[in-house]
Amino acid sequence: MSDSPLHQRAQRFLSALRHCQVLGMQVQHAGPAGLTLRLPYSQQIIGNPDTGVIHGGAITTLMDTTCGISTICVLEDFEICPTLDLRIDYMHPAEPHKDVFGFAECYRVTPHVIFTRGYAYQDDPEQPIAHVVGAFMRMGKVAPVQRPRESKA
Amino acid sequence: MTTPSLDELVRDAHARNDYSQLIDLIPYARLLGIECLRLGDDMVLRLPANRDTIGNPMLPAIHGGVIAGFMEQAALLHLLMFMGSPHFPKIIDFSIDYLRAGHYRDTYAQCQVWRQGRRVANVAITAWQTNQTEPIATARAHFKVDEA
Numbered sequence: 001m002s003d004s005p006l007h008q009r010a011q012r013f014l015s016a017l018r019h020c021q022v023l024g025m026q027v028q029h030a031g032p033a034g035l036t037l038r039l040p041y042s043q044q045i046i047g048n049p050d051t052g053v054i055h056g057g058a059i060t061t062l063m064d065t066t067c068g069i070s071t072i073c074v075l076e077d078f079e080i081c082p083t084l085d086l087r088i089d090y091m092h093p094a095e096p097h098k099d100v101f102g103f104a105e106c107y108r109v110t111p112h113v114i115f116t117r118g119y120a121y122q123d124d125p126e127q128p129i130a131h132v133v134g135a136f137m138r139m140g141k142v143a144p145v146q147r148p149r150e151s152k153a
Numbered sequence: 154m155t156t157p158s159l160d161e162l163v164r165d166a167h168a169r170n171d172y173s174q175l176i177d178l179i180p181y182a183r184l185l186g187i188e189c190l191r192l193g194d195d196m197v198l199r200l201p202a203n204r205d206t207i208g209n210p211m212l213p214a215i216h217g218g219v220i221a222g223f224m225e226q227a228a229l230l231h232l233l234m235f236m237g238s239p240h241f242p243k244i245i246d247f248s249i250d251y252l253r254a255g256h257y258r259d260t261y262a263q264c265q266v267w268r269q270g271r272r273v274a275n276v277a278i279t280a281w282q283t284n285q286t287e288p289i290a291t292a293r294a295h296f297k298v299d300e301a
Binding site: 017022046048054060061080082083 | 178179180181182183184185204205206207208209210211215216217218219221222223225226229241243244245246247248249250251254
């Protein structure tokens with residue numbers, strides 16, 4: 001799975017984002033149904049020094065990146081898609097010393113906007129630490145012809 | 154659990170008008186290089202331009218997640234310093250609207266606490282670069298502020 005073209009595209013995309021490299025983020029899985037990234041636990045992203053819990057900002061960065069790159073799962077060619085908005089609801093705090101995974105999928109694609117949703121989790125995707133929705137603007141290509149999606153990857 | 158030193162640090166920071174010790178407590182705030190500027194009764198947070206915060210290599214632009222993290226941290230510090238709650242508030246939800254690209258330059262943020270109840274605080278955050286009237290992003294967050 002890890003050498004699928006979609007996985008490689010996700011990896012190329014992620015490796016171009018310097019801040020994500022600083023955080024050590026990796027592509028866990030990329031498929032037609034969505035994208036999963038991994039954010040390794042590290043001392044530098046602690047937000048609460050009393051508990052060692054990761055800062056919400058690092059989770060937001062993980063989820064903004066996951067939602068943003070998940071657009072490649074539904075677009076035939078690379079397009080620049082800046083974030084319009086993002087909302088995160090925290091179900092419970094992340095446990096210290098554990099990596100965080102972010103999953104995102106595109107649930108609606110229009111000629112100008114892509115609607116994404118996802119969640120962040122540690123051990124169990126059924127027990128997410130946060131739910132996320134985000135809208136992304138399509139800038140790269142001018143109103144490309146919408147073709148039915150083919151699941152090639 | 155709150156260490157008594159947090160309360161002292163906040164009082165000390167206000168007295169000396171130097172918030173660096175307080176910010177240094179928080180590793181993520183150190184990673185982003187956040188600074189606090191006190192202008193009379195107003196507090197403005199600064200996110201210095203730093204190559205390590207870049208998300209879009211082409212513009213180049215600051216990663217949207219960094220802008221959001223900076224704004225969340227601004228709200229946290231604001232609550233910590235002004236609302237007499239010397240413990241770390243816990244984030245409940247966070248919502249951000251991106252209005253303009255965050256270019257590779259210094260970014261500023263200011264907060265407005267619209268409501269602080271006994272349990273929950275609602276904070277609005279504005280981030281700008283060149284001019285405060287042209288924000289690059291606006292956000293709002295809820296925090297749990299009770300001690301429990």
